[in-house]
Amino acid sequence: MICARCAGDTRVIDSRPHEDDPGVIRRRRECVACGHRFFTQEGTINIAGMRAKRRRAQAAYLARLDPAVKAARVAASNLRRDAKIEAEETGRPLANVMRDWSIEPATRRRPLKHTSPPFPIPRANERSVTTPNQKTTECSI
Numbered sequence: 197m198i199c200a201r202c203a204g205d206t207r208v209i210d211s212r213p214h215e216d217d218p219g220v221i222r223r224r225r226e227c228v229a230c231g232h233r234f235f236t237q238e239g240t241i242n243i244a245g246m247r248a249k250r251r252r253a254q255a256a257y258l259a260r261l262d263p264a265v266k267a268a269r270v271a272a273s274n275l276r277r278d279a280k281i282e283a284e285e286t287g288r289p290l291a292n293v294m295r296d297w298s299i300e301p302a303t304r305r306r307p308l309k310h311t312s313p314p315f316p317i318p319r320a321n322e323r324s325v326t327t328p329n330q331k332t333t334e335c336s337i
């Protein structure tokens with residue numbers, strides 16, 4: 197675990213089960229470099245359960261969706277599918293087929309904004325690539 201403040205190495209001061217959930221380990225850590233102290237929690241995540249929950253939520257959303265909106269979305273999806281088949285069979289670019297058929301392209305999702313940490317995180321057993329090798333210069337007086 198690296199320090200959240202200075203990216204230095206940390207050591208565990210205290211380790212105990214969480215008061216509310218014994219399946220979670222709570223660790224008190226201290227940065228060796230700057231002395232910053234913080235807690236970390238270690239536990240397991242039920243990914244299959246999370247996916248099942250998301251599927252149920254999606255099904256519930258579709259169940260209460262206006263049937264007219266649902267039908268319009270299905271029709272638009274089918275039209276895009278047919279345009280893709282048309283493009284593959286004729287060898288024409290998909291964008292041209294969609295333009296000729298007056299199909300709006302599916303909305304693109306914006307990529308997640310990547311925020312890099314304020315410091316370079318060195319990889320284990322690797323020299324920092326961001327710091328160039330410093331050469332000593334001779335100085336004559």
Ligand SMILES: [Zn+2]
Nearest residue numbers: 199202227230
């Ligand atoms: Zn630190």
